[in-house]
Amino acid sequence: MTIEFTLNGKKVAIHTNPLRRLLDVLRDDFHLTGVKEGCGEGECGACSVLVDGMLSNSCIVPVGTLQGTDVLTIEGFRGTERYRVLEEAFAEAGSVQCGFCTPGFIMAAEALLRTNPEPGEDEIREAISGNLCRCTGYHMIVEGITRASRRGAALWK
């Protein structure tokens, strides 16, 4: 099946088995290795990307369902001012230790801030409830997202 979609702002077309996981297509075909495989069953959020602005676990999305959609990975997001604010806030708050979960958390934070630029702590915790981090204990990640939302609120409004 040929599948055409927008990937990080560019139109792409691939001819492949439509049941392949988006995760594998991103990493193996497009070499976007910021998308990580953790659990492989939609529970850890390491493979999070945005599909039409909606946070999605790329490990359980068959690529054949993506015709005409807009896919954004950490590589496409990193060129934005919003990413820069999140990166700085994460660094200051100590939100990153080993870093494996970080791209997923950044995408979850972006998905949250797009719809809710000034989230409360509970809303942040709900928004990252599908992302696992085995290093930080989450407190610093919540702090990082809070800092980013205060500093960059205007960017998401």
Place this chain on the structure above:
Amino acid sequence: MEVAYKPASLEEALNIVEERNAIPLAGGTDLMVHRRSWSGLPPRFEHPVVFIGHLDALIGIELEDGILSIGAANTLTSILEHREIPPLLRASIRQIAGPAIRNRATIGGNICNASPAADTLPAFYVLGAEAVLVSTAGTRVVPIEKFIEGPGKTCLRRGELLSRIRVPADRHDIWFFRKVGTRAAYSCSKLSLAAVAHTEKGLAAEVRLALGSIAPTVIRSREAEAFMRAKTAGEIDTHLPRILEYYDSLIDPIDDQRSSAAYRRDASLRLVRYFIRNILLPHIEGTM
């Protein structure tokens, strides 16, 4: 032979389902996990797959004549965002998995998996939902408790798809949902309880209560509900042991990795008692 089809219309999808015995995939959040292969390899399906999540005929939520008709391919997120959704259903959906799963998982998938632990099923049972099934031969409408036949088993015949779930948009004086799980996000339930009730003039006009994860299917006790009908708070309280016995006789739990049968039985009966004593009875007394 194709491994997957992407039909342009519901009619085309129904033909594929009938001719190829194809596996319908809407969100894929369960199918992709259960059929997963090695990392880097596509999942393995025993039949061709037919993508149905994009079909307009299966998307959308309409309110007509007091019935909310929810397209089976609506994502859980899209349902949460709709204003007319009954609060009980909303509460049960909100506790499913996390945002990324709810963005892709569909209501039709949650129903058709027919998991004894499906979070939305107890709510659909007490709300009196009906499943609309379509095939090339036509349409039939089945009450949810008839649609679900056992763990993983529905009354869907070859060639049929669940197209919509219809829910009466009644307002209830009381609604209650409680899911018992290991953590707030992502846990499969150990047990769950959904209830709605109407009260008037110091009486329980109607009480409907469903328990999930404690038997092969969701259970409702028609005897207990009939017994409570038109009773005062005092009468219900006096006969609480008898009401709990009705539920005890229907509870048939298993031991699994999430919980034990003994815990499920004990905790679900306590939850029923909590709902009746702490939610229902004070409410009835308040209407006197």
